[in-house]
Amino acid sequence: MSMRVISYKKYYTREGDTFDKLALSMYGDEKLSHYIIRFNPDYADVLIFGANVYLRIPVVENIELPETLPPWRRSGGAVT
Numbered sequence: 001m002s003m004r005v006i007s008y009k010k011y012y013t014r015e016g017d018t019f020d021k022l023a024l025s026m027y028g029d030e031k032l033s034h035y036i037i038r039f040n041p042d043y044a045d046v047l048i049f050g051a052n053v054y055l056r057i058p059v060v061e062n063i064e065l066p067e068t069l070p071p072w073r074r075s076g077g078a079v080t
Contacts, residue, residue, distance in 0.1 A: 004060060004061055005058040005059070005060050006059050006061050007058075007059045008039060008056040008057060008058050008059060009056075009057050009059060010056065011055045011056075011057045012051075012052050012053065012054055012055075013049040013050070013051060013052065013053040013055060014051055015049070015050055015051045016048060016049070017048070018047065018049065019033040019036050019037055019046075020033045022036055022055075023035070023036055032060075035058045035060060036055065036057055036058065039055075039056045039057070039058050040055050040056060043055065
């Protein structure tokens, strides 16, 4: 299973938000924080956000990978 970004939504941070905390809240998995970082490169070096920072949160959907897809093409988390 892979994920595809289909749109994004606006989000204003709360004091203490982190990329992994947002990913856990939005996607149910903190390991998907790279989607949020990719859409907000100006903040990639921020560890803990202050309040009211505007971020774009990608809306993602699962896509099925064909059984015939070679293993080297099955990288989890690839954005298409």
